[in-house]
Amino acid sequence: MRRTSLLALLAATALLAGCGDGMVRRVSDPAVSVQQLTVKADGQWAVDLRLQNYSSIPMRFDTVEVDVQVGDQEAGTLRASPGLSVGPESADVVTVAFSPSSAGRIAVADALASRRSLPYTLKGSAAATPEEAKQRTFDLDTRNTLNPVPGLDGVLR
Numbered sequence: 736m737r738r739t740s741l742l743a744l745l746a747a748t749a750l751l752a753g754c755g756d757g758m759v760r761r762v763s764d765p766a767v768s769v770q771q772l773t774v775k776a777d778g779q780w781a782v783d784l785r786l787q788n789y790s791s792i793p794m795r796f797d798t799v800e801v802d803v804q805v806g807d808q809e810a811g812t813l814r815a816s817p818g819l820s821v822g823p824e825s826a827d828v829v830t831v832a833f834s835p836s837s838a839g840r841i842a843v844a845d846a847l848a849s850r851r852s853l854p855y856t857l858k859g860s861a862a863a864t865p866e867e868a869k870q871r872t873f874d875l876d877t878r879n880t881l882n883p884v885p886g887l888d889g890v891l892r
Contacts, residue, residue: 762865763789764873765821767799769855770828772881774847774889778840780833782813788821792866795820796829801859801875803839806846810839812859846891852882853891 771783788794796817803810810833817829835843846853857877864870881891 759791761791762794762868762871763791765789765794765796765861765863766877767801767857767861767875768877768879769857769881770892772843772891774840774843778835780835780843782831782833783828784813784815784817784831785826785828786817786819786821786861787826788863789824790865791823793820793822794866795864796861797864797870798862799859799875800861801857801877803833803835804856804858805835805839805853805881806842806855808836808838808842810835810842813857843891846881847883847889850883852880854878854880 766785766787766789768785768787769782770785773781773783775781784799786796786799796819799813799815799817801813803813813831813833815829815831819827819829821827843853855878857875859875860872861875862870862872884890884892
C-alpha cells in the first residue's frame with residue numbers, strides 16, 4: 736500500500752511539473768529616474784534617463800512624459816520617445832535633450848556653484864509595451880537627489 740501511494744505521489748508530481756514552462760509572466764510598474772544631468776555650454780541639458788523594468792518579461796519603453804522639478808523650481812516638461820526594449824528585471828539609459836525653464840537653470844547652476852545636492856521630482860507617465868501584450872500607460876512619481884560630480888564641471892549624478 737505504501738509503495739502504491741508513493742508511486743501515485745511521484746506520478747502526480749511529474750505531471751504537475753510538466754504543466755507550463757515554469758516562467759511566471761509578471762508585469763510590474765516600471766520606474767524612470769535621472770541617472771545624470773549635464774549642463775551644456777548653451778544652457779540646455781542632456782538628461783540621462785534610467786528606464787527600470789521590474790517585470791519578469793522584456794518591456795519596450797515607447798514614450799516618457801514627465802514634469803521636471805529641481806529644488807523647488809519647475810523646470811518644464813520632458814518628453815522622449817526612446818523606443819527602447821529593456822530586458823526582464825533590468826535597466827537601460829537613454830539620453831534626452833531638454834530645454835529647461837529659467838528657474839530650473841538657475842536652481843541647477845546654484846547647486847553646481849555651491850557644490851551641494853539638488854532634490855528633483857519627475858511626475859507624469861510612461862507608455863510601455865510588455866512582450867506579446869498591448870501597450871500600457873504607467874504613472875510615474877519619482878523623488879530623488881542629484882549631486883555634483885567632482886572633476887566634471889556642469890554634471891550632476
